[in-house]
Amino acid sequence: MVALETTPNSLSSLAQQTQNAAKQLAILSTQQRNEALSAIAQALSTYQDDIITANAKDCEQAKIDGIPEALQARLKLDQNKLQSAIAGIEDVAKLPDPIGTTQINRELDKGLILKRLTCPLGVLGVIFEARPDALIQITSLAIKSGNGVILKGGKEALNSCQTLTQVIHNALAETDVPPEAVQLLTTRAEIQELLALDQYVDLIIPRGSNSFVRYIQENTNIPVLGHADGICHIYIDQEADLNKAVTLTVDSKTQYPAACNAVETLLVHQAIAKDVLPLLEKAMTEKGVTLRGDQATRQILPQIEEATATDWETEYGGLILAVKVVESAASAIAHIQTYSSKHTEAIITENSNLAQTFLHQVDAAGVFHNCSTRFSDGFRYGFGAEVGISTQKMPPRGPVGLEGLVTYKYQLTGDGHIAATYSGENAKPFTHKDL
Incomplete structure (x- = not known):
């Protein structure tokens, strides 16, 4: 592989390069952007051995440094994860183009036509933790949506991120997308400088703890799309199917426990606690899960x-x-509202009326009925990939895919129309007719 070009002397210069590249990217056709995505997918497949080797170095160092096991799990990029990420790129390429969609086409008066069209945000600054596969997902979404992106991964994933960026740059060099549209930062000190670049960066997306997201929000003038903790709950109601409840809870906890959509707190109705808790304890023990219970739970399961x-x-x-x-x-709802991070909450019950009450009353980005919390994911929602999961109330909310990376502009076309015609005593009325 060809080595990465030397980065500019200042982050400001790099951001300006990214902004210029984003302007070029924004006017490319759907086909040109999709061809770039296909080139990236092919390059990642071709150089998968180099990528996995680089990641193995990061994983080995993480063990030496004593990084928490949950972070080590997110850090690992094996062949299965890499192939899944490549499949995600291919899925993004198949999605409808989010740019240039006409949301409003309205005649204000004869010859005076208003349109509202979707357009890229500009430059994204994405700060993420250990997951190197996030770099692949974010890059594919940025290119498809016509945005430049400046990426800052965790120091524990440095070798992985540098190798991935090198492969992506080499692939883009053979396409119409400028490689400068995708940039990688490598030091923690650059984060603070990035947050000051509101002249060039249009949106910051931090992926990390609540305290980290709050720090980012409090130290920048750039809009922030917050992705914080994933404290997810499942409530097993007294009218739940017990076998279904056990299966769903085990999947929500153990299918990928390091994920932000894994369940962390289980709430059980007292009427069925004696029946379901022993079943859950047995199933969870077989999966290596440690249970921690309140007083009522420990009266049934005194060993936990x-x-x-x-x-x-x-x-x-x-x-x-x-x-x-x-x-x-x-x-249960009161407990959830007190402790929820507003990520994903679920109820298990056969009472459809109660389920609807739960779905409407619980305030979270994802509210589920009789299914695993692990479905809260951009890929599983059919978004191809996601840049993160927003737990804030203002949109975009939940898994953020292409639709969360575009804005819109109003275009008005007239033929010598002036505002004075439509004001005053003899004002001409608008037609306001949707076309």
Whole structure:
């Protein structure tokens, strides 16, 4: 592979390069952008051995440094993860073009036509943790949506991110997309400088802890799309199918415990606690999960650890599950509203009316009924990939795909029309006719 070009002397210069490249990217055709995505997918397949080798170095160093196991799990980029990421690129290429969509086409008066069209945001600054596959997902979405992107991965993924960026740059050099549209930062000190570049960067997307996201929000004038903790809950109602409840809870906790959509707290209705908790304890033990329960839970499962107040507000990112027995669905909802990070919340019940109450009352980006919390994901939603999951109320919310990376502009075309014609005593009325 050809080595990466030397970065500019200042981050400001690099950001300006990215902005200029983004302007070129924004006017490329759908076919040109899709061809670039195909080139990246092919290059990642061709150089997968180099990528996996670089990642192995990061993983080995992470073990030496004593990085938490949950972070090590996110860091690992094996062949299966890489192939999944490549498939995600191909899926993004198949999605409809988000640029140039006409949202409004309205005649204000004869010959005076208003259109609202989608367009790229410009330059994205994405700061993410250990997951190197996030770099692939974010890059594909940025190119498809016509945006430049400046990426800052965690220091633990440095070798992986540098190798991936090198492969992507080499692939883009053979396409109409300028390689400068995708940039990689490598030092922690660059984060603070990035946050000051509101002249060039249009949106910051931080992926990390609540405290990290708050720090970013408080230290920049650039709009921030917050992606914070994933403290997800499941409530097992008294009218739940017990076998379904066990299967769904085990999947939500163990299918990929390091993910932000893995369940961290289980709430169980007191009427069925004696029936379902022993089943859950057996299934979770077989998967290596440690349970921590409140007093009512430990009366049924005295062998498990005691839960403290801290457990209700903790994202474990590993094989630990906090369990609490509640008096009612209302109690479960109250607990969720107190401790939820507004990521993903689920109810397991055969009572459809109660399920609808839960779905409407619980305030979260994802609210599920009788399915695993692990479905809260851009790829599974059919977005191809995601730049992150937003837990804020203002849109975009939840998994952020292409639709969250475009804005819109109003275009008005007339033929000598003046505003004075439509004001005053003899004002001419607007037609306001949708075309």
